[in-house]
Amino acid sequence: MLFVCYPRCTTCQKARRWLDEHGVAYEFRDIKTDRPTLAELRRWHKASGLPVKRFWNTSGQQYRALAVKDRLPDMTEEEQLALLATDGMLVKRPLLVGGDFVLVGFKEEEWKTRL
Numbered sequence: 223m224l225f226v227c228y229p230r231c232t233t234c235q236k237a238r239r240w241l242d243e244h245g246v247a248y249e250f251r252d253i254k255t256d257r258p259t260l261a262e263l264r265r266w267h268k269a270s271g272l273p274v275k276r277f278w279n280t281s282g283q284q285y286r287a288l289a290v291k292d293r294l295p296d297m298t299e300e301e302q303l304a305l306l307a308t309d310g311m312l313v314k315r316p317l318l319v320g321g322d323f324v325l326v327g328f329k330e331e332e333w334k335t336r337l
Contacts, residue, residue: 223248226258227316237316237328246337248318257310258317263303266317270324274302277314277326284311 225241225248227234241248258266267274275294279285290312294302306312318325323336 224251224319225249225316226251226253226313226319228253228311231315233328234316237318237333240328240330240333241318244337253310253313253315253317255310258307258313260304260307263306263313266319266324267299267303269319269322270326272324272326274299274306277306278302279312279314282311284309288312 223246225238227238227250229235229252238250263277267277270276278290278294280291285291288305290305297305314326316328318333320336325333325336
């Protein structure tokens with residue numbers, strides 16, 4: 223599995239600790255220094271079954287600085303994914319990518335059920 227997070231994020235730290243405590247093997251990836259590509263975001267979006275809007279880090283500084291909230295209604299899914307691919311800090315985290323699933327954000331009950 224691929225664990226994509228921002229190491230300084232407390233939610234990501236909690237998720238990583240949870241993975242470690244439950245003996246889940248994963249590959250670590252820093253979303254800020256190794257941001258997701260457009261191709262990855264397309265795959266992850268499809269595998270997640272979630273709307274693209276769930277992939278936005280709506281509490282982030284970049285989200286506010288770029289006024290993404292105001293722009294979203296006029297953007298296609300492809301345009302949203304392309305913008306997400308420009309900066310890892312725009313992407314909701316953590317992401318846990320498995321062979322046939324993608325979990326967006328850390329919800330312990332959801333992770334317990336899936337893993």
